[in-house]
Amino acid sequence: MNAPEKLYAMILQNFPTERITTMQIANLVGLTRSVVSGYLSQLEKEGQVLKYSGRPVYWQIKPQKTAFDGLIGCHGSLNTCISHAIEAIVYPPRGLPMCIIGPEGSGKKTFARAVYDEAIRREVIANTVAFECINCFYYMDQEKPAQFLKDLNSKIEKVRSKKNDMSGYLAIYNIQFLSNIEQHHLFDIINKCQLSGPRFILTTVENSSDLSDMIHLVGAIQINFPCFNKRPLNERVEFVVRFLHHQAIKINRKILISPSKVVQLAGDNRITTISELNNKLQTVCAETFARSIGEGPLIIGKMKSNTISITNDLKESLDFSITRILELIPSVNELISQLIDSLKRGETITEQNFLTIRILRQVDTVLINDLLTSSSQSVQEIAIKNITRTYGITFPKEGSFWKTTFLSLAFSKICCDNLTIDKNMNVLREEIQKKYPRTLYVFDQFLSNLRIKEFQRPYYYISFFQLMSEVSKKIESLNFQVKCNDDNEFLIVV
Secondary structure (H helix, E strand, O other), X not given: OOHHHHHHHHHHHHOOOOOEEHHHHHHHHOOOHHHHHXXXXXXXXOOOEEEEOOOOOEEEEOOOOXXXXXXXXXXXXXXXXXXXXXXXXXXXXXXXXXXXXXXXXOOHHHHHHHHHHHHHHOOOOOOOOOEEEEEHHHHOOOOOOHHHHHHHHHHHHHHOOOOHHHOOEEEEEOHHHOOHHHHHHHHHHXXXXXXXOOEEEEEEXXXXXXXXXXXXXXXXXXXXXXXXXXXXXXXXXXXXXXXXXXXXXXXXXXXXXXXXXXXXXXXXXXXXXXXXXXXXXXHHHHHHHHHOOOOOOEEEOOXXXXXXXXXXXXXXXXXHHHHHHHHHHHHHHHHHHHXXXXXXXXXXXXHHHHHHHHHHOOOOOOOOHHHHHHHHHHHHHHHHHHHHHHHOOOOOOOHHHHHHHHHHHHHHHHHXXXXXXXXXXXXXXXXXXXXXXXXXXXXXXXXXXXXXXXXXOHHHHHOHHHHXXXXXXXXXXXXXXXXXXXXXXXXXXX
């Protein structure tokens, strides 16, 4: 192993997903910055690391493409599920069984197929081996387990390879519909097939104590799948765009919809499964189609100036941009520390805003410019209505200012959905409160009008500097005081 390879191994071990500076890497391996920089440049040419230009330059291990990349939430709510699945796939000598537990319609079948594809990609199994499945729903009314066991053994033989270590996958869906006797037979067979036979993927919507005991007895990896309406809003927005795109292809018509309508559909907590959302959107498209005249586009909801077109480019670019934001999340803690340090040193809000913009500039927004423009107009309207008209504070009119503001809010939202609240987040708010008390009060009113709840707000203070950088000086000069009442609510006292 040569020097660059050793460096790569050290980074992979200590910072597998984080973006880090050249100096951080130099300190890690005990080499000079110039030597490390040369090794990193070589690794970049070989396609093993990613370089993010700026001051300072950041480096990151280049993520390998996997069969899970096409799943919405692969870098978010499904990240832990994917990690456990990979553990089950690669564990020697023949992997481990896995049991995916999650609500009905949460995407367990799609995930099971991705497990099979990933095993092939990693060359754990040959691309010629089979993927078979059994749905236990069709055996729920049978009094005797004979038919289920007969079909199970038939599937096992189809999947079994002459080379036992290269047998395929057998997915058994909805094992909650099996009787206790059938479940015990199933797990007994799985146990006997550990050294020969197929690799097993089980799915169920419930996790009883008896089932947990059986899962543990066969050494299966348990994967807990998230409920759809508990997944981050950005992921649900992706589902809405993806399903509307499918409908546009199906009926061969362009679909137009406002960003607010997209968010409304994605945020409907009455929709608890992915299939429910798909059915809902199909119904909405059918109703709109029935009312449409001619061959023009389908307009879902009211026609507005910020209406966007659902296209394949929009779907792909939305996926790309959200993934890019998620890749920046490891830099959040460092950003927070830098903002706190800047506030304590008494630097201007312009300096603090520069720190946030430096992160946001790494998101390529060219492909989603129309979506960004239309969404930023909604944010601008809320700011004018609730800040300009109330306090006489005038914001910049440039579209670029509002695009960056919306992007910072989107970044904050994704951080909120995918990260736990770090103690530094509370410190950040305290430091903002010390330096910009009136501006913070106004910003909190703005968040309230965006319907951002208190427990969600810590990461939104990253957006404070972008929105308020041009107006904080005027706000701080206003003749009002901000005091805290007995309920820890901030009030204006004239």
